[in-house]
Amino acid sequence: MSNAITMGILWHLIGAASAACFYAPFKKVQQWSWETMWSIGGVVSWIVLPWAISAALLPHFWDYYASFSAATLWPVFLFGAMWGIGNINYGLTMRYLGMSMGIGIAIGITLIVGTLMTPILNGQFGVLVGTPGGQMTLLGVFIALIGVAIVTRAGQLKERKMGIKAEEFNLKKGLILAVMCGIFSAGMSFAMSAAKPMHDAAAALGVDPLYVALPSYVVIMGGGAVINLGYCFIRLARMPSLSVKADFSLAKPLIITNVLLSALGGLMWYLQFFFYAWGHARIPAQYDYMSWMLHMSFYVLCGGLVGLVLKEWNNAGRQPVRVLSLGCVVIIIAANVVGLGMAN
Template identity: 60%
Template sequence: MSSILTGIGWHMVGAAAAASFYAPIEKVKKWSWETTWVVAGIFSWILLPLAVSLLLLPHFLAFYAAIPGHVLALTFLFGCMWGIGNVNYGLTMRYLGMSLGIGVAIGVTLVVGTLIPPIVHGQLLYLLTSRSGRFTIAGILLALVGIAVVSWAGHQKEQRMGIRAEEFNVRKGLILAVLCGIFSSGMSFAIDAAHPMAVAAQHAGVKPLYAALPSYVVIMGGGALINFAYCFFRLAFRKDISLSRDLSEPRRVLLLNGSMAASGGIMWYLQFFFYAWGAANIPMHLSFVNWMLHMSLYVLFGGLVGLALGEWREARGRPVRLLWLGMILIILAANLVGLGTAS
């Protein structure tokens, strides 16, 4: 039981990092979003995964050379799938608004990313018939209700503050949000596909707590390919933004922007660093609960970070009460999953 509680605790740390990573990125001024995202991505998807793996693996190149090609390819392709979902994220916000867009996308990715891996591995009957499986399904359903309540609270806040989607369109927005959620669950599929790499890392002498981290070189490499291609394409062909223009800012601006973007990128990476720690403490036959915990706790900490930063100050009243109700439901959902994994 203590191991499971430890795992949930590390998932909370990772979710807190995920919910906070955009705070320093928002402080970047006089740069296009694309340049900012590329700088953040260099740290989150390239430098940190490589640096951590170089520290962990005694024979870096030999380790990856020994991994079967189909494992590397599947892991990389699922990383690319996550990258497509990430690129689609902005369009979802454009047509549906921030709160509703995030709510639908996260709800879909929570369900798809949590349930598809156990179904693929033939664990559906276990989910439906075992006590822990039923607790997990109940936790998923309660988490979805909590996410819906938090999203509705955010939508009401946006209405009170006069915030509108750029081109509000429910039909387009819902289609894009569902697609975004499905593609974003590629991260869950990639982590599942990379399990043989984690086993190989342990055989190479890496402690179980860190065993999943070398796979991030491949997973995030796939995501980086899609994100960088998208950003550089926009920088090359849009007339209103330019990489050279962004990098021609005064040195003080470059240092401040670079440090803020890098900080955001580091925090983004840390969410999955601690995800690996959390997953290492959850029993292997219940590994599918890790994604549910991460995504639901991400919404929980997103609400807490928003409150801490004063984003709900002008909303007051009913939206804030709904926010707290949704966050309480998510906490209860995490506890249900914890009871299920302990049984």
């Protein structure tokens, strides 16, 4: 396995670790509605950081975006909005299925859709099934799905042991939302593929290869921001029990603390895709769609490891932890198999 591919896998692991940890600051927010907290974190991660970093990278910020036709920008934006819909459905999936079943189904579907549909849409599926390297990467995807299933099973055993139940368990509704989440969340993979002309243009301007994908985040995350912020604002406007005015009528020190914690959560959320761009840049062009598979499987891996570090499994007993450990090992094996496939 080449050093570039190894570094690409490592950056994807770091990005996934940030994704697994991003909600920790939000859990410390007190006496605020979820919508207010999520909106502030979202403004930081979907608007402020993409714009600020792109402005720092590009020598002529506005000229860069004006150089693209609507036919180039609209698919990138709409795939970003598609991914934003997946984000909302993700939270609702957890509500009706619980964390373990919800994550397992949603991540499993988005891993398959985001990884395999991209080469199909780009006419590269022949490379995937007709070459030894492609076949090995497919094997890695299959192994990753097994790892996700094992980690999901560990979570179910943990929830059963600890008496944790979904907030409003509804199998039919939850499965529908999980499938929608899995399909729509893959919009990020599609958006990155559609944004290749933007990456090439950034490279032509002298932007470092590690950063060429970052300017496209202004458009991709702009689509996600419209969906997520629109959802939050509509809920705040319609629900009498939710009020921005009430959230900001608290003591000033608590408001400042809540804003900073929400902003920190937004920063950590953005960093997952900052390092995703780094990892994506190190993956061979013919296998760049594997970035999504690595990100999703590592997300599940890091989520389990973070839970162990935070002692969330302390009262779950030995069997769930053993199953979790097995699932983590399988995901690590999957990443190595994919890396070997890309090296061939």
